[in-house]
Amino acid sequence: MLRQPQHERVETAPAVEAVELVKQFGETRAVDGVSLAVPAGSIYGLLGPNGAGKTTTLRMLLGIIDPSSGVRRVLGRERPLDAAHEVGYLPEERGLYPSMHARDAIAFMGALRGLSLREGRRRADALLADHGLGDWAKKPIRTLSKGMAQTVQLLGTIVHDPRLIVLDEPFAGLDAINQAKLEELIRSKARAGATIIFSTHVIAHAERLCERIAIVAQGRVVFEGGVDEARNRLRPIVRLRTRAEDGMWRSAIPEGARRDRGEWVFELPEGGPEPLLKALIDGGAGIEALAIERPGLHDAFVAIAGEAAAAAMGRQEPGQ
Amino acid sequence: MTRLIRGAFVIARRDFTATVLSKTFLFFLLGPIFPLLVGGVFAGIGANVAVDRERPVIAVIASNADFERLSVARDRLAVAIDDQSVARLVHYLPEPDLAAQQERLLGMKDRPVRAVLSGGLDRPMLTGEVHPDGIAARQLGLIIADASAPRSEPPRIRVVPTDASSGSLARDRTRTAQIGQMVLFFLTLLLSGMVMSQLIEEKSNKIIEVVAAAMPIDAMFLGKLFAMLAASVVGIAVWTATGAALVGWLNSGGLSALPTPAVGWPEFLALAIVYFAMNYLLLGAVFLTIGAQASTAREVQTMSMPVTFGQLVIFGFAATAVGSPDSLRTLAAAIFPLSSPMVMLARAAERPDIWPHLVAIVWQVGWVAVILHLGAKLFRKTVMKSGPRTRWWRLRRT
Numbered sequence: 001m002l003r004q005p006q007h008e009r010v011e012t013a014p015a016v017e018a019v020e021l022v023k024q025f026g027e028t029r030a031v032d033g034v035s036l037a038v039p040a041g042s043i044y045g046l047l048g049p050n051g052a053g054k055t056t057t058l059r060m061l062l063g064i065i066d067p068s069s070g071v072r073r074v075l076g077r078e079r080p081l082d083a084a085h086e087v088g089y090l091p092e093e094r095g096l097y098p099s100m101h102a103r104d105a106i107a108f109m110g111a112l113r114g115l116s117l118r119e120g121r122r123r124a125d126a127l128l129a130d131h132g133l134g135d136w137a138k139k140p141i142r143t144l145s146k147g148m149a150q151t152v153q154l155l156g157t158i159v160h161d162p163r164l165i166v167l168d169e170p171f172a173g174l175d176a177i178n179q180a181k182l183e184e185l186i187r188s189k190a191r192a193g194a195t196i197i198f199s200t201h202v203i204a205h206a207e208r209l210c211e212r213i214a215i216v217a218q219g220r221v222v223f224e225g226g227v228d229e230a231r232n233r234l235r236p237i238v239r240l241r242t243r244a245e246d247g248m249w250r251s252a253i254p255e256g257a258r259r260d261r262g263e264w265v266f267e268l269p270e271g272g273p274e275p276l277l278k279a280l281i282d283g284g285a286g287i288e289a290l291a292i293e294r295p296g297l298h299d300a301f302v303a304i305a306g307e308a309a310a311a312a313m314g315r316q317e318p319g320q
Numbered sequence: 321m322t323r324l325i326r327g328a329f330v331i332a333r334r335d336f337t338a339t340v341l342s343k344t345f346l347f348f349l350l351g352p353i354f355p356l357l358v359g360g361v362f363a364g365i366g367a368n369v370a371v372d373r374e375r376p377v378i379a380v381i382a383s384n385a386d387f388e389r390l391s392v393a394r395d396r397l398a399v400a401i402d403d404q405s406v407a408r409l410v411h412y413l414p415e416p417d418l419a420a421q422q423e424r425l426l427g428m429k430d431r432p433v434r435a436v437l438s439g440g441l442d443r444p445m446l447t448g449e450v451h452p453d454g455i456a457a458r459q460l461g462l463i464i465a466d467a468s469a470p471r472s473e474p475p476r477i478r479v480v481p482t483d484a485s486s487g488s489l490a491r492d493r494t495r496t497a498q499i500g501q502m503v504l505f506f507l508t509l510l511l512s513g514m515v516m517s518q519l520i521e522e523k524s525n526k527i528i529e530v531v532a533a534a535m536p537i538d539a540m541f542l543g544k545l546f547a548m549l550a551a552s553v554v555g556i557a558v559w560t561a562t563g564a565a566l567v568g569w570l571n572s573g574g575l576s577a578l579p580t581p582a583v584g585w586p587e588f589l590a591l592a593i594v595y596f597a598m599n600y601l602l603l604g605a606v607f608l609t610i611g612a613q614a615s616t617a618r619e620v621q622t623m624s625m626p627v628t629f630g631q632l633v634i635f636g637f638a639a640t641a642v643g644s645p646d647s648l649r650t651l652a653a654a655i656f657p658l659s660s661p662m663v664m665l666a667r668a669a670e671r672p673d674i675w676p677h678l679v680a681i682v683w684q685v686g687w688v689a690v691i692l693h694l695g696a697k698l699f700r701k702t703v704m705k706s707g708p709r710t711r712w713w714r715l716r717r718t
Contacts, residue, residue, distance in 0.1 A: 066700075
């Protein structure tokens with residue numbers, strides 16, 4: 001019998017904790033001392049290029065593989081499989097039994113997590129109908145399109161109403177419409193109180209969805225914290241266009257400023273915008289345009305993980 | 321433990337349903353018919369060939385009177401042993417050129433002759449492809465001796481039959497033990513290949529990770545093993561119920577045709593079922609572990625042959641125990657987990673005590689658990705990882 005979800009209760013302890021997790025495969029250290037804490041009820045992103053150690057970290061957190069060293073705690077349990085009935089997991093490599101009917105596939109995934117087969121089928125019918133796949137409930141998986149099959153697997157991941165949902169690269173292979181639907185599903189589950197962890201190499205998804213992120217590079221967490229916290233690591237960028245080419249105002253432009261298509265581009269000085277504006281006006285710059293831009297998560301990622309990691313992420317997200 | 325059993329049940333239910341309700345299960349049920357048919361045909365051919373080959377034909381060049389006496393003596397010998405085992409005699413009257421006649425008879429194509437007996441009863445001479453100390457020459461010696469000086473009819477011995485003597489009982493129970501082992505071996509042999517490919521479906525469909533995240537790998541292995549056991553029990557039940565040969569055999573005396581095993585028939589049959597399950601679970605656990613390392617059906621096929629040979633070796637080891645249930649060799653075969661069920665079934669036919677079976681079953685159950693656990697551990701180590709695959713033979717401590 002499944003425990004009823006307690007979405008209303010106030011969660012204090014982190015839903016997932018990891019302390020110095022290490023995973024060694026032969027001579028390769030896939031994960032090298034990962035520590036993170038996922039607040040209960042939050043949407044948490046694990047960012048990093050392929051091969052950074054995201055999937056191995058998730059597999060250790062879920063108990064699929066054991067860490068070589070380190071400690072993990074999932075929903076308060078030292079052994080992650082003890083919490084398996086409260087966890088939903090969508091792996092990066094999707095798969096279903098091709099001859100199974102869609103509703104049975106969902107019910108089977110629920111049964112793996114402790115849901116009775118009958119209840120699983122009942123919920124599967126409702127979920128499929130809600131997601132526009134009601135007519136496909138009794139069709140074999142092999143007759144479904146790839147997008148439909150992915151939706152079926154996602155529904156199987158949440159059919160038992162888990163407190164913790166772990167999604168490994170959930171947006172991979174989905175078209176824009178289905179990506180938007182998935183984002184909405186993640187938000188709705190979070191609103192209902194579930195904790196969501198997803199790994200991605202697409203920064204835009206993390207920026208739109210996550211409250212907290214961990215940036216993973218070469219098996220290490222190089223940043224863990226809120227999205228704003230990551231962005232606040234960089235100073236705002238000033239883009240300035242002036243009528244005057246030279247004058248007293250030039251002393252207000254910090255060293256290291258660069259010219260980009262007729263504009264000055266530089267980090268906002270420590271004092272903030274007001275002293276800068278005053279110096280520009282008093283110095284007779286003749287301000288034509290001035291914009292102060294807050295850095296995006298991508299800029300923060302570049303600053304934190306380095307150009308190489310950012311370039312790797314960029315290569316992996318064509319068209320997204 | 322509850323989680324393990326519940327998980328195993330979910331997997332077993334899925335696998336059993338998927339197996340038994342699939343169209344290919346019909347082929348599985350029909351499977352044993354083909355080897356039986358082929359075996360029957362070849363056995364028939366082989367039997368005819370054997371009869372023709374093993375029963376020598378001797379051409380006898382003799383007068384009618386001599387041949388008549390030889391023929392009577394031959395028949396007396398055939399009654400005592402077996403007509404099929406005694407050389408056939410074919411009569412030819414002497415011709416003027418004996419050497420030419422012998423040569424012609426030995427060269428006959430339509431009626432192959434092993435040797436030619438000539439010289440009558442007084443000076444018998446055997447010419448042909450026979451050894452002086454061979455069975456054909458010795459038989460002819462006895463026949464000629466009897467034909468030359470026929471003895472009176474042998475005395476009639478009064479026979480008092482009993483149910484069994486110690487000598488015959490031991491021999492007959494050995495037969496029951498051998499048949500029991502053979503049945504166990506062949507039933508397991510049929511199923512091992514199927515077990516090896518059990519995880520290919522999950523691995524190729526990428527479902528393995530969903531399952532591994534929801535339950536211990538041990539539960540998945542256990543579930544798969546029991547699903548196959550249940551499916552095979554269905555198959556065996558169908559084969560037993562519908563096998564025409566078996567029905568005919570049952571009609572002609574059934575189990576009573578076999579000597580009663582030492583523990584008695586009900587106990588023996590119960591132990592046979594238990595030992596079939598244990599044999600299947602033990603070998604299945606090993607094959608599941610080996611098969612779990614394979615990624616493709618091709619790899620499974622490659623592994624099948626050495627695995628089958630391995631089974632034959634285990635069967636050979638177990639078979640040496642038949643006939644000497646208290647020997648050290650038998651004890652070793654009973655302790656070795658993979659041969660233990662077959663050895664213990666043979667013991668049930670030969671020795672009446674039950675307690676060794678209880679000990680053996682506990683021992684075997686323990687080994688099923690150990691092998692499954694080690695298999696699951698190996699699987700988790702080599703398969704459930706990102707990046708390039710680690711083969712078990714290159715496994716290092718991680």
